[in-house]
Amino acid sequence: MAVVAPTSIILGVGSAIYLEEYAKKNRMTSFIRTNISNLAGVPSVVFGLLGLTIFVRALSLGNSVLAAGFTMSLLILPVIIVAAQEAIRAVPNELRDASLGMGATKWQTIVRIILPAAIPGILTGSILALSRAIGETAPLIVIGVPVIIQFLPAGVMDTFTALPMQIYDWSSRPQQEFQAVAAAGIIVLMAVLLTMNSIAALIRNKFQKRY
Amino acid sequence: MTTISPIKIKKEIQPKEQHDIKKSVYLTKQLNLWYGDKHALKNIDLDIKEHEVTAIIGPSGCGKSTYIKTLNRMVELVPTVKTSGEILYRERNIFDSNYAVEELRTKVGMVFQKPNPFPKSIYDNVAYGPRIHGIKNKKILDEIVEKSLRGAAIWDEVKDRLNENAYSISGGQQQRICIARALAIEPDVILMDEPTSALDPISTLKIEELVQELKKDYSIIIVTHNMQQAARISDKTAFFLNGEVIEYDDTDVIFSNPSDKRTEDYISGRFG
Numbered sequence: 353m354a355v356v357a358p359t360s361i362i363l364g365v366g367s368a369i370y371l372e373e374y375a376k377k378n379r380m381t382s383f384i385r386t387n388i389s390n391l392a393g394v395p396s397v398v399f400g401l402l403g404l405t406i407f408v409r410a411l412s413l414g415n416s417v418l419a420a421g422f423t424m425s426l427l428i429l430p431v432i433i434v435a436a437q438e439a440i441r442a443v444p445n446e447l448r449d450a451s452l453g454m455g456a457t458k459w460q461t462i463v464r465i466i467l468p469a470a471i472p473g474i475l476t477g478s479i480l481a482l483s484r485a486i487g488e489t490a491p492l493i494v495i496g497v498p499v500i501i502q503f504l505p506a507g508v509m510d511t512f513t514a515l516p517m518q519i520y521d522w523s524s525r526p527q528q529e530f531q532a533v534a535a536a537g538i539i540v541l542m543a544v545l546l547t548m549n550s551i552a553a554l555i556r557n558k559f560q561k562r563y
Numbered sequence: 564m565t566t567i568s569p570i571k572i573k574k575e576i577q578p579k580e581q582h583d584i585k586k587s588v589y590l591t592k593q594l595n596l597w598y599g600d601k602h603a604l605k606n607i608d609l610d611i612k613e614h615e616v617t618a619i620i621g622p623s624g625c626g627k628s629t630y631i632k633t634l635n636r637m638v639e640l641v642p643t644v645k646t647s648g649e650i651l652y653r654e655r656n657i658f659d660s661n662y663a664v665e666e667l668r669t670k671v672g673m674v675f676q677k678p679n680p681f682p683k684s685i686y687d688n689v690a691y692g693p694r695i696h697g698i699k700n701k702k703i704l705d706e707i708v709e710k711s712l713r714g715a716a717i718w719d720e721v722k723d724r725l726n727e728n729a730y731s732i733s734g735g736q737q738q739r740i741c742i743a744r745a746l747a748i749e750p751d752v753i754l755m756d757e758p759t760s761a762l763d764p765i766s767t768l769k770i771e772e773l774v775q776e777l778k779k780d781y782s783i784i785i786v787t788h789n790m791q792q793a794a795r796i797s798d799k800t801a802f803f804l805n806g807e808v809i810e811y812d813d814t815d816v817i818f819s820n821p822s823d824k825r826t827e828d829y830i831s832g833r834f835g
Contacts, residue, residue: 377642446679450741453637454692454748455669464695469682 355421356428356485361478363425364432365467368474371433372440373462385437392430399427400494408495415496417505417512423491428481435477439470472559479552483545489516515541585612588752588782589634593648596626596633598641603629605806607648611799613751613782616774618797618814620790622829626806627786631754634784635671636664653751669696672745676757678737680729680744685721688729688740692748707747715743716773735766742773753777755785759792771796790830794818802826 375381403423413419451461505512522534589611596604604626611617619627632638649656680688689708712718717739759767801811810826821827
């Protein structure tokens with residue numbers, strides 16, 4: 353999470369700003385736009401394979417937190433970009449005109465007017481995307497994350513596992529104790545997911561209809 | 564429509580000689596503008612003087628909004644726009660490649676058709692311009708905000724609620740906040756693109772009174788659909804039709820004794 357959130361939000365919002373505010377509207381950019389939406393629908397296993405090739409093998413990060421984090425970021429990046437694009441597009445053009453009309457540069461307009469107005473939408477989309485990443489296991493299995501670990505990872509280069517995988521492993525063991533642990537794990541996972549989704553809903557409601 | 568008596572015309576025409584001494588703020592020479600293939604402005608020649616209210620009238624789609632947006636180069640936000648000819652602002656061509664568009668827009672404030680305050684507090688709205696130009700000192704900002712709000716004749720109405728969101732006040736007040744916001748960067752010219760078309764009559768009246776006040780310190784160019792408004796508040800009027808300037812003269816002359824048949828038809832409401 354500590355890796356996924358910053359990587360995907362910074363890259364995602366950056367791409368959305370570029371696509372909406374700077375890129376010329378031509379066939380190339382509309383091709384890119386369409387394909388970002390397509391990427392959002394690609395099965396997560398495929399992203400796992402990509403992560404395995406690039407991060408684990410080519411950049412030799414191994415099956416570490418970092419490699420998995422980057423893979424997860426790739427997975428949710430399209431969702432974040434699309435959400436951020438929508439949010440930026442929803443900022444009325446009148447606000448852009450007003451800011452530019454006072455001699456503000458494009459960058460000042462983006463930082464001071466457009467992003468503040470778009471932030472609720474961006475946050476909502478990002479949180480929903482992140483809560484999807486928490487539940488994902490397929491890409492992690494592909495990049496070779498061990499199914500279960502018995503100790504806490506110490507840093508970003510350590511090996512680790514994901515809660516859903518841990519739960520799967522625990523619940524398939526015959527011993528009674530593991531059943532209880534699995535149930536606890538499920539509750540933790542669900543609590544985190546529900547919290548994140550309700551934060552997203554709260555932000556959306558709070559900032560709705562500001563202009 | 565206000566009928567202008569002959570005596571009044573005489574009185575108004577007399578200071579005409581003084582008008583001619585006034586310096587030009589905007590001198591447009593052979594301006595042409597295309598949106599893609601559409602020829603939107605054709606050979607515009609206009610000489611706009613300082614400390615006057617210049618009204619631009621004409622039917623929808625005649626290019627009047629396009630023209631006013633060309634004056635601060637906002638029109639270039641439309642990607643397919645091409646221009647030729649020149650517009651001299653204080654004797655400098657605004658299309659010069661070394662004329663930074665931000666510099667031009669700092670001197671030329673703009674008020675838009677629909678009130679468009681930022682979704683921020685009233686204070687932050689007015690302080691936006693000074694802030695982007697690097698003023699951080701709270702005291703100076705306070706002074707600018709007060710001065711601008713007074714200038715826009717809205718200080719008394721909002722002085723106790725400067726921290727409220729600008730969307731919490733009425734449309735007419737919002738538009739005056741937008742005028743205050745434009746004043747805060749101490750412009751030289753104020754462009755107004757149908758500033759009252761979204762407002763009720765009383766708010767409109769307030770804005771019109773304000774324009775008369777502002778004229779002392781600023782040059783104002785106003786696009787309006789409302790001919791009575793042009794007659795009431797402007798010194799000069801330009802009549803646009805299909806991208807051309809049909810007639811440009813003192814407002815009294817345009818409304819009492821237009822030299823072109825089309826102007827007469829338009830102001831008497833026969834078309835448009």
